[in-house]
Amino acid sequence: MSADDIERIIHSRISAMTIDKDKSVSRDIVERIILAAQAAPNHRKTRPLRIAVLESDARFRFGEAVAHTMQANGDDQIKVDKTRTKYGRAPVVMVVASAEGASELETEENRYAVAAGVQNMLLLIEALGMTALWSTPAKRTNHTMVEFCKFDDTDHVMGIIYLGWGTREAVRKERPAPIAHWID
Numbered sequence: 658m659s660a661d662d663i664e665r666i667i668h669s670r671i672s673a674m675t676i677d678k679d680k681s682v683s684r685d686i687v688e689r690i691i692l693a694a695q696a697a698p699n700h701r702k703t704r705p706l707r708i709a710v711l712e713s714d715a716r717f718r719f720g721e722a723v724a725h726t727m728q729a730n731g732d733d734q735i736k737v738d739k740t741r742t743k744y745g746r747a748p749v750v751m752v753v754a755s756a757e758g759a760s761e762l763e764t765e766e767n768r769y770a771v772a773a774g775v776q777n778m779l780l781l782i783e784a785l786g787m788t789a790l791w792s793t794p795a796k797r798t799n800h801t802m803v804e805f806c807k808f809d810d811t812d813h814v815m816g817i818i819y820l821g822w823g824t825r826e827a828v829r830k831e832r833p834a835p836i837a838h839w840i841d
């Protein structure tokens with residue numbers, strides 16, 4: 658693979674929820690995507706990545722558990738109701754968490770490492786011709802998510818990745834020029 662090929666994948670990747678919820682994704686593909694995440698840099702080799710792969714009914718049980726906590730937290734009823742079914746919008750939903758470090762700095766750096774891992778996943782997903790969206794976990798639901806996913810209590814959910822096959826050609830976006838200073 659050439660540098661041009663890698664650049665094409667980097668620049669053509671976009672976030673989208675236009676996913677065929679009924680078209681299955683093989684376990685082999687999901688395992689490759691998880692390995693890509695584990696290949697990201699991580700300081701002091703703390704290996705902070707934690708992933709739960711939710712398929713079939715687990716997506717709805719997860720949604721019910723999160724919605725239950727949101728309801729108890731007094732969240733907006735429309736959001737609560739949407740949460741019950743929203744993870745069913747993709748055939749695979751990956752809950753991605755970062756482990757706590759031995760210090761505040763290590764915890765912070767662990768999260769950078771996991772975020773880098775998520776980008777590796779998204780790039781491989783793009784290269785596989787698939788579609789994904791990184792979504793933010795609802796506030797004050799971390800304890801419910803880590804319990805459901807069999808993570809440690811101290812793990813921090815960084816995002817929920819919807820994964821599947823796209824239903825249509827994604828609309829490419831123009832990205833603004835980066836803010837970069839060249840200093841001699």
Ligand SMILES: Cc1cc2nc3c(=O)[nH]c(=O)nc-3n(C[C@H](O)[C@H](O)[C@H](O)COP(=O)(O)O)c2cc1C
Pocket residue numbers: 670671672673790791792793794816830
């Ligand atoms: C930490 C993080 C959290 C995100 N959470 C959401 C989300 O909750 N819902 C959503 O639609 N997109 C979410 N996104 C995706 C962004 O909206 C998306 O990356 C942004 O619009 C830029 O589009 P692009 O990824 O196609 O370049 C998230 C992205 C990151 C990095």
